[in-house]
Amino acid sequence: MAKKFMYMNTKAPYGTVYALESLEVVLIGAAFEQDVSLAFIGDGVYQLVKGQDTKGIGMKNFSPTYAALGDYDVNKIYVEKESLEERGLSLDDLQHLVWEDEDEDWAEKDSIRLVNRSELADVIDDQDVVLSF
C-alpha cells in the first residue's frame, strides 16, 4: 500500500548539497508510486526562486528539475507563507509549477500551495513518513 511521504526542504540551494540530494530522493520515491508531498520552509523556499543561472559558479543548475516533478505525479508542493515573507519574497518570485490532471482532460493545475505555518503543521501531521533535508 502506498504511504504518504513528506519531504521537508529547509536549506538554500548550492551552499550545501541538501537541496540536490532531496530532489534525488523525491524522484526515487515517486518512481515507487508513493504518495509524495514536498514542503519548502525557511531557507528552503530559496530553492524555488526563478531565474537561477549557475554558469558563473561552475555548479549544475538543478532548478529546472522542479518543473518536471508534475510529470512524476508529484503535485503537492507546500510553501510556507511566513518563510517567504521573512525573506522579502512572494509567489511571483518563485517558479510557476504545474501538473496535468488526467482525470480532467489533462487540465493544467498549479502544484504550489501557499500555506501558513499552522496549515502546514496539519499537513505534516497527516503523513506516514517525514524526511527532512
Next chain:
Amino acid sequence: MATLHTVNKSPFSSNTFDDCLGLARSGSTVLLFEDGVYAATTGTSSAEAIANANGVTFAVLGPDAKARGVEGKIADGIKVVDYDGFVDLVAEHDKVHAWL
C-alpha cells in the same frame, strides 16, 4: 587597519552575518558570497541592518547572486563584484576576516 570581512552563510540559518555586523569597524568592507548573498536582498531585516550600518561598505559576489536568482533583488547601495573584484578587495585591505 582596514579589514575585509567575508560572510558565506544565509543570515536566516546562521549567526555569522549578525556577529560580523556587530564587530565590523567603520572603514571596513563586508563581502557577501555563497549563501551570504541572501543578506543583501530587499525586504529582509538583514538588508535593513546593512542600510543602517554607517561607515561600513558592502559588496556582493555577483555570480553567487545570479546562481541563486536574486541578482535583481540586491538592495540599492550594495556593490556587486565579480571574482576579479573579490581579488581586488582582498588586495586593497590590510587583512581578511573570513567568518564561518
